[in-house]
Amino acid sequence: xxxxGALFATEFDEPAPPRExxxxxTSGGDPEVLVADQTARGAAIVGRVQGxxxxxxxxxxxxxxxxxxxxNLHVDAATQAAWSRAVIPGRGVRELPRLIxxxxxxxxxxxxxxxxRRGRLRMVEAHAWVEFDLxxxxxxxxxxxxxxLADAGLPPxxxxxxxxxxxxxxxxxxxxxxxxxxxADNLGGPPLDGASAQLAGLVSAGGLVGARGRTExxxxxxxxxxxxxxxxxxxxxxxxxxSVPPEAFRHPTQPWLRRQQGQTVLKAVRVAKRGAGYxxxxxxxxxxxxxADRLVVRATHLVDGTDCPLRTTPAGPDLLDVLVERAGxxxxxxxxxxxxxxxxxxxxxxxxxxxxxxxx
Amino acid sequence: MxxxxxxxxFEGFLDAASVYWRKNLGATPSQHYLVVEVFHQDIxxxxxxxxxxxxxxxxxxxxLVVVTGVEQMWHEALWTEFDVQLVRRLAEAYGAxxxxDLYRLVExxxxxxxxxxxRLELFGRPLVPGPPISxxxxxxxxxxxxxRVTKRPRAPEDPTADPRYQRRQAxxxxxxxxxxxxxxxxxxxxxxxxxxxxxHWGLAVDSARRAGVPVVHTQQTGCLKAYALxxxxxxxxxxxxxxxxxxxxxxxxxxxxxxxEEVRRNAELVAWRSKVxxxxxxxWRGGASASVDINNSAERARLRTHFAAQLGFDxxxxxxxxxxxxxxxxxxxxxxxxxxxxxxxxxxxxxASTASQVQWLFQDHPSQFRYDSxxxxxxxxxxxxxxxxxxxxxxKDLSKNGLWSLVDLGVTVRxxxxxxxxxxxxxxxxxxxSEWSECGLSTVVHDPETYWKALDSAIGALGSGEELIxxxxxxxxxxxLWFYRSATDLFTPQVPQWxxxxxxxxxxxxxxxxxxxxxxxxxxxxxxxxMWNRREPVLTRTDLHRPGGAW
Numbered sequence: 001x002x003x004x005g006a007l008f009a010t011e012f013d014e015p016a017p018p019r020e021x022x023x024x025x026t027s028g029g030d031p032e033v034l035v036a037d038q039t040a041r042g043a044a045i046v047g048r049v050q051g052x053x054x055x056x057x058x059x060x061x062x063x064x065x066x067x068x069x070x071x072n073l074h075v076d077a078a079t080q081a082a083w084s085r086a087v088i089p090g091r092g093v094r095e096l097p098r099l100i101x102x103x104x105x106x107x108x109x110x111x112x113x114x115x116x117r118r119g120r121l122r123m124v125e126a127h128a129w130v131e132f133d134l135x136x137x138x139x140x141x142x143x144x145x146x147x148x149l150a151d152a153g154l155p156p157x158x159x160x161x162x163x164x165x166x167x168x169x170x171x172x173x174x175x176x177x178x179x180x181x182x183x184a185d186n187l188g189g190p191p192l193d194g195a196s197a198q199l200a201g202l203v204s205a206g207g208l209v210g211a212r213g214r215t216e217x218x219x220x221x222x223x224x225x226x227x228x229x230x231x232x233x234x235x236x237x238x239x240x241x242x243s244v245p246p247e248a249f250r251h252p253t254q255p256w257l258r259r260q261q262g263q264t265v266l267k268a269v270r271v272a273k274r275g276a277g278y279x280x281x282x283x284x285x286x287x288x289x290x291x292a293d294r295l296v297v298r299a300t301h302l303v304d305g306t307d308c309p310l311r312t313t314p315a316g317p318d319l320l321d322v323l324v325e326r327a328g329x330x331x332x333x334x335x336x337x338x339x340x341x342x343x344x345x346x347x348x349x350x351x352x353x354x355x356x357x358x359x360x
Numbered sequence: 361m362x363x364x365x366x367x368x369x370f371e372g373f374l375d376a377a378s379v380y381w382r383k384n385l386g387a388t389p390s391q392h393y394l395v396v397e398v399f400h401q402d403i404x405x406x407x408x409x410x411x412x413x414x415x416x417x418x419x420x421x422x423x424l425v426v427v428t429g430v431e432q433m434w435h436e437a438l439w440t441e442f443d444v445q446l447v448r449r450l451a452e453a454y455g456a457x458x459x460x461d462l463y464r465l466v467e468x469x470x471x472x473x474x475x476x477x478x479r480l481e482l483f484g485r486p487l488v489p490g491p492p493i494s495x496x497x498x499x500x501x502x503x504x505x506x507x508r509v510t511k512r513p514r515a516p517e518d519p520t521a522d523p524r525y526q527r528r529q530a531x532x533x534x535x536x537x538x539x540x541x542x543x544x545x546x547x548x549x550x551x552x553x554x555x556x557x558x559x560h561w562g563l564a565v566d567s568a569r570r571a572g573v574p575v576v577h578t579q580q581t582g583c584l585k586a587y588a589l590x591x592x593x594x595x596x597x598x599x600x601x602x603x604x605x606x607x608x609x610x611x612x613x614x615x616x617x618x619x620x621e622e623v624r625r626n627a628e629l630v631a632w633r634s635k636v637x638x639x640x641x642x643x644w645r646g647g648a649s650a651s652v653d654i655n656n657s658a659e660r661a662r663l664r665t666h667f668a669a670q671l672g673f674d675x676x677x678x679x680x681x682x683x684x685x686x687x688x689x690x691x692x693x694x695x696x697x698x699x700x701x702x703x704x705x706x707x708x709x710x711x712a713s714t715a716s717q718v719q720w721l722f723q724d725h726p727s728q729f730r731y732d733s734x735x736x737x738x739x740x741x742x743x744x745x746x747x748x749x750x751x752x753x754x755x756k757d758l759s760k761n762g763l764w765s766l767v768d769l770g771v772t773v774r775x776x777x778x779x780x781x782x783x784x785x786x787x788x789x790x791x792x793x794s795e796w797s798e799c800g801l802s803t804v805v806h807d808p809e810t811y812w813k814a815l816d817s818a819i820g821a822l823g824s825g826e827e828l829i830x831x832x833x834x835x836x837x838x839x840x841l842w843f844y845r846s847a848t849d850l851f852t853p854q855v856p857q858w859x860x861x862x863x864x865x866x867x868x869x870x871x872x873x874x875x876x877x878x879x880x881x882x883x884x885x886x887x888x889x890x891m892w893n894r895r896e897p898v899l900t901r902t903d904l905h906r907p908g909g910a911w
Contacts (some may be wrong), residue, residue, distance in 0.1 A: 004660065004768055004785055004786060005654060005656055005657035005658075005659065005660030005661065005765075005785070006656060006657050006784025006785060008654045008655055008656065008659075008660065008764075008784045008785065009631070009655045009656055010629075010631045010632040010635075010838075011625065011628040011629075012629055012632035013632060013655045015655070034653055034655070034659060035653040035659065035664075035761055037653070037759050037761040049761065052757075053670075055666065057653075057662065058665065088594065103701070105666075106665050106666050106669045141658075142659070142661070143656035144662040145660060146660065146663065147668065148668050169633065184563045230695060245630055248743070248785065271448070288614045312871055
């Protein structure tokens with residue numbers, strides 16, 4: 001191979017020195033964020049994905065040590081607007097949960113499931129953390145770390161319930177890279193509760209809420225991503241119901257609706273519709289949690305696409321213990337379905353689940 | 361004309377323009393006239409043409425004649441709205457004494473048995489047409505226009521079976537004779553046109569060249585860019601663009617390459633800035649997927665691994681990218697190694713299927729939907745779908761970073777990648793001529809035989825790790841970027857940069873120029889005068905005089 005690339009530089013490029021560990025990236029304008037591919041750089045965040053997939057390339061000096069990478073993803077109203085611009089959803093299309101695969105150095109590492117909760121009036125933004133370790137060899141002498149957000153290959157049983165082009169508009173709020181000291185994982189540790197498991201990036205069940213993205217918030221979707229290491233992962237789920245997501249935001253096409261006043265009217269209509277939908281859900285007979293023993297649980301490994309064997313044990317009226325076995329490391333998508341009740345409740349409510357406990 | 365501007369703003373602009381030109385040009389009692397076309401709906405295109413035209417009229421006293429019009433087939437292929445009345449008002453504000461609605465003029469003759477019998481009167485006197493166009497040239501224009509308006513890569517075997525073809529043929533005959541009357545009678549001093557292809561533009565250029573009338577070709581990018589072909593320098597051997605290719609090559613060698621030491625740093629700056637939006641001059645790509653952030657081999661290699669995995673390529677093996685052009689875009693407008701762009705692409709794909717020592721990335725043109733209704737790219741892709749070393753995809757599926765980290769050799773006919781890639785050290789083979797093809801930045805081949813040879817030897821060199829591009833080619837490519845983006849991009853308050861948009865902003869900005877800026881030493885007048893008097897092929901921002909010469 002020729003040394004193509006050597007002539008990409010001009011006299012006006014400024015060489016960026018690598019950032020030392022522990023490295024925290026919170027701005028896309030930093031010189032160590034070398035590349036923002038299909039990603040708009042941010043000032044107070046690293047960036048926002050603008051295409052079907054987006055990537056950032058960071059320059060970090062790891063000194064040959066293994067490192068732990070934590071990435072904070074975030075879905076807000078602008079995410080939805082960007083998504084709407086790319087997908088152009090038709091009438092009646094709902095804002096579905098986004099399953100996002102995070103790759104580093106070209107390999108799938110972890111996945112995140114982000115879903116905005118429909119509040120009474122507003123949509124609640126969702127944060128997700130993913131965390132993964134890179135071996136000493138995976139960061140080469142070039143000191144470059146490339147992190148990509150992309151669609152995960154959806155298993156057919158989940159494809160219609162999760163958003164297409166999931167990465168469009170998603171924010172990469174921050175990236176933290178630290179040296180790994182001691183043993184690389186916490187296998188066999190004490191079980192974690194849902195919020196800490198999501199904060200540690202071991203599971204992802206819709207994301208965390210709150211201004212700093214630290215609290216769990218109510219259950220939003222019937223999917224959970226398991227990122228925890230280990231050949232078996234046990235998690236206890238609390239099953240409940242949530243209102244179905246509202247209609248996806250659509251950009252107005254009429255010129256008069258694009259103007260300021262039109263936008264205000266549209267916004268009011270959206271809020272009213274959301275509130276009405278929520279009220280309908282609360283008044284409906286479908287707010288009772290589903291019977292845990294009627295639920296069908298499926299799990300698919302997101303890297304190789306194979307179904308994972310699992311065992312479910314009801315642990316209470318609305319509690320379900322799920323034990324997933326998997327052949328290799330990598331995120332597993334877990335989904336609940338209630339085939340008997342699906343049709344009746346589809347327009348108003350959907351079953352949802354929350355991680356209560358995780359053990360790997 | 362398509363103009364979503366505020367009515368009041370437009371009126372104010374017209375008022376300012378008409379006062380400005382009345383005072384700056386005065387009455388022109390001359391019997392001579394200058395012909396300008398306004399066939400494009402975008403007002404930015406019209407403004408460029410009219411500004412250049414009036415600058416010429418300051419040197420050569422002449423009346424202004426504007427040719428415009430709208431036609432059904434073109435309307436479907438290109439325009440969304442076109443309002444001849446708006447064009448008329450704009451033209452009159454710029455001092456036009458006649459506005460000819462070409463398609464209304466030729467409609468009757470084109471439907472009659474004798475399409476060439478167009479009668480044209482100007483200033484109350486009938487015009488005597490010059491010698492007519494040759495049958496063969498006319499047939500080429502008809503075929504090219506037919507392919508474009510019907511969005512197909514090549515004309516069918518018996519095109520006369522299609523009534524649309526016959527219609528285009530009759531129209532072309534009528535248009536050509538109208539232009540012969542307008543430009544061939546000895547009174548026309550120049551033709552200013554935004555395009556040089558297809559019937560209503562190309563036939564005007566052809567008539568002008570046969571009649572020895574200078575042709576100025578404005579460009580739809582940057583501030584004000586224009587090329588010119590003067591009868592004194594026209595060899596008549598090539599198409600309009602072919603002649604320009606040669607002249608620009610000579611101009612570049614004499615005026616730019618000789619100054620390379622002097623402008624090196626400027627060229628570096630343009631090269632640096634160009635990384636941010638390499639889609640230019642192709643205005644179809646912008647935003648976050650249009651920038652190249654790579655600075656060195658290590659960064660490129662890392663990204664390459666990443667993107668190769670997406671496409672199923674092996675990052676350790678060379679990648680050749682073939683850039684499909686918009687297939688019906690101006691067929692035959694310049695020298696091509698293959699009869700059509702489609703032939704070139706199909707045969708290259710066939711060649712690639714047997715050359716599995718490298719990996720091939722076939723990129724479709726991002727605006728292809730405007731140029732092809734036959735699914736040409738998809739049909740070729742389907743033919744070679746089983747080959748794992750060949751990937752076909754629309755251009756926008758891959759970001760610029762992705763593309764530039766993967767490509768080790770670019771192959772195109774006349775695409776702008778052939779001046780962008782070499783500026784950053786990636787070699788390109790061009791199977792045809794373009795504006796820059798004589799400037800020594802790419803490998804230009806003239807016929808299929810040398811094309812296959814060039815591909816063969818390039819693939820061999822890629823395999824053995826030889827450097828395919830020389831330092832001089834990179835330097836020339838960066839100088840070309842400077843030449844294209846800076847030296848030949850004239851900024852004048854009368855013609856704001858292409859990006860000054862929407863229309864309200866544009867009109868306001870030009871209106872301010874007309875109302876508030878005194879016209880003395882307006883760069884527009886100076887630059888056009890320089891180009892006109894010295895018979896230079898290109899409008900320049902500064903005086904790039906001959907080294908050692910008086911100019």
